[in-house]
Amino acid sequence: MKMALGFLTAILITCFAPVAYASDPSPLQDFCVAVNDSVAAVFVNGKICKNPNMVVANDFFFSGLNMPGNTSNPLGSRVTTVNVNQLPGLNTLGISLVRIDYASYGLNPPHTHPRATEILVVLEGTLYVGFVTSNPADPNQKNKLFAKYLNPGDAFVFPEGLIHFQFNVGHKNAIAFAGLSSQNPGVITIANAVFGSDPPINQAVLTKAFQVEKKVIDYLEAQFRWNIV
Template sequence: MKMILGFFPVIVIISLAPFVYASDPSPLQDFCVAVGDSAAAVFVNGKICKNPNMVVAEDFFFPGLNKPGNTSNAVGSRVTAVNVNQIPGLNTLGISAVRIDYAPQGINPPHTHPRATEILVVVEGTLYVGFVTSNPANKLFAKYLYPGDVFVFPEGLIHFQYNVGKTNAYAFAGLSSQNPGVITIANSVFGSDPSINPDVLTKAFQVEKDVIDRLQAQF
């Protein structure tokens, strides 16, 4: 009988496992407006809460997503993020947004969001977008998107957007985290600090060392 009772908590935990999902911390009050890191005396998974009596409307506000981002850079795109670092009131709410601007043939290079699924809606232009599934399938799901079209990039998977048109394009996206994070593949692999040993990358990409040297030099 004691053995059966001992296993009961384990059985309960196993039975509940399918209903447990990874997500940002859930709020236990109306809001938890973030205190700026420079003012924080402790570190937590997220940000500590501002005194509710000190909260103001501006803690939930961000202006300017109507303004195009500057795409004069090597990849021809600009991401304007609106996460907990821009709107402190997003803390614990599990959501954020971005505006992405693309010059003609501009690309938002292959990247991942380690903590968020992304849903993208095209406002202007024509984008070629896609994501790749995890090993071993590495299957590409890709589409051409036009104004009003929506596409979803699952959490953690490598994805991209490319402006195939001859005019500027832009899109808005929502992400299921207050702080989704971003890992741009090329920057991380070839631009790490300190640099990854070229022998590692030569073996991984099956190319000559001078190719790796050129790539690392660019980043």
């Protein structure tokens, strides 16, 4: 009986453990306003709490999301981020926010958020958005694309960790807002990470991975020696 109970307990722990660790840890107090990393005495997985007696309303305040981002870059898009680094009061609360501005035919390129699911809402313009599934178990199948055209008021969800994108298909500027399920979702821009890393990835790896000649890799690396903000 004890063995059966222990086995059942182990099964329950196994089933619920992924759920417990699927997002940022739950807070154990009303708030934990983040201390700036530059003045923190130690490094932790997250941020150190500010003394609650020194917390003020501005620790929970961010201004400026009414201002358009500068889209004069090669992609024609700009992400204005509001995570724990910009808004210390988000610490331990498991959420963050971005505003995304798109010039005509601007692109928020294929990228992933390793620590967050994202829900995006279009405010202005028409966007073509989508995400690609992870590698299927069957090697004969391909990664599946889920994509839609979104108009003002439409929303779309990008599951945690999956590659996704947004493209402004209109002649006018577009604006979207997105909520993410982490105080610090992180972002990996695929092309910039692969072709613009420092130091560069060995070209033998890239030529074999993409099945192209070295001159193609040389060209691609030359395009990604700039930072996407």
